[in-house]
Amino acid sequence: MHQELRENGRHISRKRVERLMKRQGMQARCRKRFRACSKPEIDSKVAENLLDRQFNPSEPNRYWCGDITYVRTCEGWRYLAVWMDLYSRRIVGWILGSSMEAKLVTEALNRALGLRKINPDQLLIHTDQGSQYTGGKYQELLKAKKISCSMSGKGNCWDNAAMESFFSTYKLENDLDDNSKILLNTWELQRETAYWIEGYYNRERRHSSINYLSPFSTKNGLVKTV
Structure with a gap:
């Protein structure tokens, strides 16, 4: 305000x-904390925490982070996978699905990679240790794109705090954490999520972490439009 x-x-x-x-x-x-609870598969690959809570890179496409949350609809649970560029806090890729399979996160990541021209030698992507990220499909995609992988410590939500904050804001501002609300159907959830992310969050919403700019703002020589 x-x-x-x-x-x-x-x-x-x-x-x-x-x-x-x-x-x-x-x-x-007040925001509530929501997490999609998933565990690494047996014999899956857990990466070192290379991000180490460095949430403010000096340029775009250096550090991305991702996560999944869940939303209850009148047609059952739906799952939102998101990828964020930590430089501007812009959501560069997202997708809603009916399951938490690895395909959800790889499709969202492919959308982000289609939007951005990245230098594979410079991009580091950070997630938690969920099975979608430690499993073969996701790891194979990173290897094919020559992207470095980082993961939070086991059960440590602070290692991916930017995504925790995003999902809390998403649910609070869309009244998705209120069980008394009339539940949306899948199409309504898709429409409201698209409008909120692409029309409001990326373009207008101010972020304290980037000097109260929006991801698309330019002010005082600080460009956050990428």
Whole structure:
């Protein structure tokens, strides 16, 4: 709220915004933590944590991170796989599916690779140790594209904090963490997710981690449009 007011030419302090919001009975909504719980397959390959919580690279296409979350619909559970460029926090690839198979993450990754021109020698992709990422299909894709692989420590959500934050925001702002809401069907979920990611999150939503810019913003010489 404070950043939006300042951007629109209102010179007002953060404390005053807090007082005015309190007077009007307005408060921020708290985010819940959601995770898609999957475990590595037996004899699967777990990579070293090469990212090491370096969430602010100096240029695009250096560090990407990915994860999966789940959404309850009136037609059953649906799963969202996402890839984010940590430089701008832009979502560069995503897909909704009816299962958590490895195909979900590889299709989303292929979409991201189709959008971006990457230098394989420079790109590092980070995920958790879910079976979709430690299994053969995903590992073979990375090997074919000559992309380096990084994984979080076992059960350590902080090692992939950017994706944790994204999914919390996605569910909160789309009311998907409220069990009392009328459940969407698959088509409605696809439509709302596409609008929110492509129309709002990537283009308009401000991110504190990139100086309250949006992934498509340019300000003070800091370009985040990639």
